[in-house]
Amino acid sequence: MGTRVAYPIQIKEMAIKMKQDKIPVKTIMEELGIKNKTQIETxxxxxxxxxxxxxxxxxxKQYSYGKGPEELSTETQLKNENNFLKIHIDGVKKIQRVGKDVEPEIFVELVKLMKGKLTITALCQLFEVSRATYYRWTHRKDLGKLTALEEAVRRLCFLHKFRYGYRKIAALINQEYKVNKNTIQKIMQKxxxxxRVKIKKRNKVGQPYKIVENKLNRQFASEAPLKKLVTDITYLPxxxxxxxxxxxxxxxxGEIIAYTIGDKQDTAFVLDTLDQLPKTTDCLLHSDQGSVYTSFDYQNQIKHKGITMSMSRxxxxxxxxCIESFHASLKSETFYLDKLTNEPTSIVIETVKEYITYYNEVRIQQKLGYQSPIEYRKSAA
Structure with a gap:
């Protein structure tokens, strides 16, 4: 669990006032530096x-209705305010990408903005910059000076709130200057x-142990039980x-023959579901290419059980x-229908269990001749 933030009363009152003015929660979070939207809702x-x-x-702390806390001590107030300021500084470090490679212009400007709130010594400690280095930066004659082109790029980036990449910025710049887009890219990187909208995705480190071809090939009809199985994981937020x-x-x-509910999406989680399957021969199990399904442990257990694996493209x-549709039905016919959004963990688990029982034993399906999955299986037998 991360550090819990003690927001000053002024921030809370401003958030409530902005909420009254119908200002979007996302905007309130950005302007007031609030980390979690549930905090504003609370x-x-x-x-x-x-x-x-x-x-x-x-x-x-929680108190009974009508009874508030005693006046906080000066020490507690200072501790809360320091914690709050530290969270904001950490946010600035992430946004500006400073830390190991602090930009002199940004840091000097930050010291000016935080004057009266944090000392130079405190800011230098937070950003791991020596005081001598800071004072050396303040005496640099070229600090803060931008060329005409750099100033034009800066103005456009801030004007569009960093929604544009270097290609769009270059297109706008070229209405006034004739400059290569690679030059614009170097300035923006510098x-x-x-x-800051579409962050470039990077490939995950490591390679899957085994990926198999799509043997199911959308042939979702099965002539006998336990011949074609499909599996997947869904979120329960x-x-x-x-x-x-x-x-x-x-x-x-369409019967759910095995399921597991957990708070970790790891290999042990899906192995628990796999272990619930009855013993069978000549069985095809289809999944997506998730890392848990392509892992060594999962593939090894599949081989041990004599199951043939199939994977989506x-x-x-x-x-x-089919399994995607089931997960969608589960959510829409329970949580979304009853507007369950912030329930105790036990209620979420019980809701899922009750629905799966209902889905298997009671809920009729047109493709099964208006019978439930278990009724259909018994009648066919």
């Missing part, structure tokens, strides 16, 4: 319920003015912590449409 709920006394309570559901469906009747969820 303050707003307290305000609507007339529990304004809770806005001044220390982090982690001053860290790169686009409806509780106080993130949960995951791993399930296996028999394509013969990369980036093609429709190759596993």
């Amino acid at each position: 303050w707003w709920r307290w305000y609507r319920h007339g529990e304004n006394h809770r806005l001044v309570q220390p982090v982690g 001053y860290h003015w790169n686009c 409806f509780g106080q912590k993130q949960l995951y559901l791993s399930s296996v469906m028999d394509l013969y009747n 990369k980036g093609t969820p429709s190759d596993n449409a």
